[in-house]
Amino acid sequence: MIDKRKIIEKFTKHGGILKTAELNDMGLSSRQIKKLLEEGEISKIKHGFYELADEVNSEEIIIARLFPKAVIFLESALLHYNYTDRIPTAWQIAVDRDSEKSQYDIEYPLIEPYYQKSKFLSIGVSMVEVQGIEVKIFDRDRTICDIMRYEKKLEKEVFSNAVMRYLKDPQRNIRHLFEYAKKFNITKKIQSQIGKWL
Secondary structure, eight states: OOOHHHHHHHHHHTTTEEEHHHHHHTTOOHHHHHHHHHTTSEEEEETTEEEETTOOOOHHHHHHHHOTTOEEOHHHHHHHTTSOSOOOSSEEEEEETTSOGGGGOOSSSOEEEEEEOHHHHTTTEEEEEETTEEEEEEOHHHHHHHHHHTGGGSOHHHHHHHHHHHHHOTTOOHHHHHHHHHHHTOHHHHHHHTGGGO
16 A cells, blocks of 8 residues: 555655655555556656656756756856846756766756866855755856856856856855866956956
8 A cells, every 4th residue: 555645745855856766765666656657646757756746846956856966057056146137048057077978868857967077066066955955056156167167158248247246246255266266277367357346
């Protein structure tokens, strides 16, 4: 007998998304999981990941659960910090360049992975809580370094707005900005783009 109340509690505890292994840990067999799918109780997000059929989960949570090592990046981070009003067409996430590329081939949510050296993935990582689930995002200062590094991929208006809003942000940390810039070898660019306004 499947205890649906316990299943709902478990989904709620994990931000509305469970892996096959987590359902198995609750004592559910693959046959029982299939039955829940057929009855429309749960739906499949991608291989090995499920959500409650009638729940609408935040896209950030889905990304955090599907790709726990990915970090919200570039324009998606700009939007989070209110450095842009433009909503990117896809979630931009920074991922390890050695990770399996096929895993990012999902229909929903739309994601745009940026493959990076693993040593760069730990610089300036911050955590935000969305409905009790921790989501990785690069902090404000790292995000400004990223727009300097990927300036050619951004529209001029998005780039200049982000710089001006960052400069007005009381939570910015110029010391961190220059520490990160040194690691990415973009100190001169930061000095010319940001230094002149300080």
